[in-house]
Amino acid sequence: MLQEKKPKFGESNSRTATHRKGSFHQQRKTQNANLEISPHRAVSAVRLMRIEFGGAFADLLNEKGKGSGDNEMGYVERTLGFCTRDLDDRDLRLVTDIVGGTIRWRKYLDYLILSLCHDPNTFSRMEPLLLQILRIGFYEIVKLEVPSYAVVDENVQLAKISLRPGAGNMVNGILRKLVLLKETNSLPSPQVEGDDRAQARALATLHSHPVWMVRRWIKYLGREEAIKLMIWNNSDPSFSLRANRGKGFTRSKLVSRLETLKVPYELSPHLDDFIRISTGMQSVIQDGLLKQGLCSVQDESAGLVVSVVDPQPGETILDCCAAPGGKTLFMGACLNGQGMVTAIDINKGRLRILKETAKLQQLDNVITTVHTDLRTFPEVNCVTYDKVLLDAPCSGLGVLSKRADLRWNRKSEDMEELKSLQDELLDAASMLVKPGGVLVYSTCSIDPEENEERVAAFLLRHQEYSIDSAERYTSHEFLTEEGCYYFCSPVKNSLDGAFAARLIRGNGLL
Numbered sequence: 001m002l003q004e005k006k007p008k009f010g011e012s013n014s015r016t017a018t019h020r021k022g023s024f025h026q027q028r029k030t031q032n033a034n035l036e037i038s039p040h041r042a043v044s045a046v047r048l049m050r051i052e053f054g055g056a057f058a059d060l061l062n063e064k065g066k067g068s069g070d071n072e073m074g075y076v077e078r079t080l081g082f083c084t085r086d087l088d089d090r091d092l093r094l095v096t097d098i099v100g101g102t103i104r105w106r107k108y109l110d111y112l113i114l115s116l117c118h119d120p121n122t123f124s125r126m127e128p129l130l131l132q133i134l135r136i137g138f139y140e141i142v143k144l145e146v147p148s149y150a151v152v153d154e155n156v157q158l159a160k161i162s163l164r165p166g167a168g169n170m171v172n173g174i175l176r177k178l179v180l181l182k183e184t185n186s187l188p189s190p191q192v193e194g195d196d197r198a199q200a201r202a203l204a205t206l207h208s209h210p211v212w213m214v215r216r217w218i219k220y221l222g223r224e225e226a227i228k229l230m231i232w233n234n235s236d237p238s239f240s241l242r243a244n245r246g247k248g249f250t251r252s253k254l255v256s257r258l259e260t261l262k263v264p265y266e267l268s269p270h271l272d273d274f275i276r277i278s279t280g281m282q283s284v285i286q287d288g289l290l291k292q293g294l295c296s297v298q299d300e301s302a303g304l305v306v307s308v309v310d311p312q313p314g315e316t317i318l319d320c321c322a323a324p325g326g327k328t329l330f331m332g333a334c335l336n337g338q339g340m341v342t343a344i345d346i347n348k349g350r351l352r353i354l355k356e357t358a359k360l361q362q363l364d365n366v367i368t369t370v371h372t373d374l375r376t377f378p379e380v381n382c383v384t385y386d387k388v389l390l391d392a393p394c395s396g397l398g399v400l401s402k403r404a405d406l407r408w409n410r411k412s413e414d415m416e417e418l419k420s421l422q423d424e425l426l427d428a429a430s431m432l433v434k435p436g437g438v439l440v441y442s443t444c445s446i447d448p449e450e451n452e453e454r455v456a457a458f459l460l461r462h463q464e465y466s467i468d469s470a471e472r473y474t475s476h477e478f479l480t481e482e483g484c485y486y487f488c489s490p491v492k493n494s495l496d497g498a499f500a501a502r503l504i505r506g507n508g509l510l
């Protein structure tokens with residue numbers, strides 16, 4: 001919605017405009033399976049191209065039907081023009097690691113690549129696929145510490161076969177320079193010095209984030225916390241699973257399944273239905289636990305927003321910005337078959353996914369969907385609800401560790417646009433709460449302008465509402481300093497960032 005329009009895969013932009021003769025588009029010719037190419041690098045390169053130019057997402061592997069080797073090999077064949085062997089489980093894991101890491105570290109990797117090019121024009125005119133291959137090689141050598149001989153040989157081979165021999169020679173030259181610098185501990189490094197702006201620029205390169213984010217975090221969190229946050233954003237994301245009680249699948253049943261699958265886990269100390277896993281997601285997917293609706297991938301920080309809503313059997317709940325339905329489904333499961341969650345969203349496709357998942361999770365008896373714009377919904381709907389959750393569209397600045405590409409898509413100008421949308425949505429949601437009922441405003445942002453400031457502005461416009469402290473619904477470690485709101489901090493709580501304010505509508509009696 002607020003994302004920059006990107007050129008389609010292969011469309012011209014400032015970089016693609018300088019494509020030279022022999023680029024992958026012109027060289028499309030299918031060869032026999034080429035076993036000298038490591039298939040995971042070929043797939044990673046193609047996927048990085050799709051993400052940068054085609055708007056795909058780094059977690060594509062986890063999407064329904066998209067994790068099969070056939071699909072991946074289809075990409076490679078269509079775009080690079082050669083067949084290679086199918087991916088096995090280990091390859092799939094490597095693709096996820098390389099793609100996620102290369103996207104996260106893009107700014108830092110480009111700084112290194114530029115530093116090692118003789119001429120800055122070589123970098124600015126580099127064709128996109130060659131740049132992706134170099135980024136992969138740099139990431140593997142500098143961050144993954146893969147043995148350098150393998151990285152050099154295989155990325156050179158990939159450039160030769162997918163582009164042309166000269167491209168392979170260039171990759172060879174630059175990667176060898178990098179290996180030498182790494183071995184002698186003399187990698188270039190931006191100096192954090194000068195005025196605030198210059199320091200923010202250097203930190204942004206070192207920790208690979210946009211400069212505007214670094215400046216914003218230094219302003220709100222201070223320099224040390226901002227650095228800790230960037231380190232968190234660059235670390236491997238961990239995931240949690242929620243056992244779907246709605247389908248009679250308890251956490252202990254989930255635990256036995258994970259033990260059978262030999263997937264290491266930890267019980268969530270905060271939520272009874274949740275467990276944490278740091279590896280083994282592929283096994284969970286392949287076992288069909290998600291497809292059968294027995295559990296969902298959901299961060300505890302999002303689950304804790306549902307704790308702040310505190311859904312009770314028999315209640316009527318409106319989930320205003322519900323799709324794809326993580327919180328709707330959890331709230332539905334909490335109702336134990338009594339009550340109703342009405343899930344509305346402006347996005348028809350995402351709402352359809354929610355509806356299908358509710359059916360799959362056997363929660364369709366307590367979840368109903370309405371495709372509408374929340375801003376106009378109160379004009380056509382005169383029903384009010386016991387509880388209303390507004391999980392507002394936001395910058396997502398709290399979930400950058402999981403959404404590797406988001407930091408590069410978000411622009412500072414988005415913030416103003418988002419804030420006025422959040423105000424409008426809050427005004428609309430407030431009309432749908434029963435007198436005496438509860439309105440919960442939440443985001444997956446850590447930015448005070450999207451969180452506390454929106455609530456403060458709302459309370460000034462709506463004196464019929466007052467704050468109901470979140471302390472009764474969540475533990476002390478998740479409370480803001482004033483103790484009123486739920487706040488999950490990636491740095492402090494080692495979970496995704498999230499915020500929720502619980503507000504009560506007065507019953508009109510004096």
Ligand SMILES: C[S@@+](CC[C@H](N)C(=O)[O-])C[C@H]1O[C@@H](n2cnc3c(N)ncnc32)[C@H](O)[C@@H]1O
Pocket residue numbers: 302320321322323324325326327328344345346347350372373374375391392393394
């Ligand atoms: C943060 S996401 C919601 C995530 C969801 N609550 C969950 O837990 O899975 C925000 C949602 O707001 C929806 N949205 C944005 N503007 C809207 C509007 N005017 N009316 C209704 N939904 C809207 C988007 O389509 C998006 O699905």
